[in-house]
Amino acid sequence: MRNGRRSAAHAVRIILPAAVLIITLASASLCARGGPCILRILNSDGNAVSLTVEIADTERRRQTGLMHRKTMPREHGMLFVFPREQKMNFWMKNTYIPLSIAYIDSNGVIREIYDMKPLDTSVTYPSALPALYALEVNRGWFRLNNISTGCRIVLDGCVGK
Numbered sequence: 116m117r118n119g120r121r122s123a124a125h126a127v128r129i130i131l132p133a134a135v136l137i138i139t140l141a142s143a144s145l146c147a148r149g150g151p152c153i154l155r156i157l158n159s160d161g162n163a164v165s166l167t168v169e170i171a172d173t174e175r176r177r178q179t180g181l182m183h184r185k186t187m188p189r190e191h192g193m194l195f196v197f198p199r200e201q202k203m204n205f206w207m208k209n210t211y212i213p214l215s216i217a218y219i220d221s222n223g224v225i226r227e228i229y230d231m232k233p234l235d236t237s238v239t240y241p242s243a244l245p246a247l248y249a250l251e252v253n254r255g256w257f258r259l260n261n262i263s264t265g266c267r268i269v270l271d272g273c274v275g276k
Contacts, residue, residue, distance in 0.1 A: 151168065180193060185212070199247070204240065205239065211234060215257050219250060225266050
């Protein structure tokens, strides 16, 4: 019986770490498939501000974005990930939520921030500089959290950087 107990304990020591690894890999792949991810932004005071984001990393997800939604939790947003740095242009077609957008370069630095008007297709919000990411949040969220141009997004875990 003593060998049986030792074998069970040994099995638990092997299975438990394997289960943790599987859960970790599953949550990482969820982020890669557009699931929620915790993004950290270093604000103007150097403090880290957390934001739960959905990842829009496919053409379809980027095209749909936050369209047709009526609300979004206060500390949530959507991070648009593009295959290469480029000048971007967003608009608010079928988007009911008042949003702010930040254009972010490949180093995670916010280059531009704009407030956008819901459902207004007469105005577009082009980036003046090339960006690799765009981050949409509830309008005014950047200001409330002391986040401005020059602040840095910590991309670890959300997009593999």
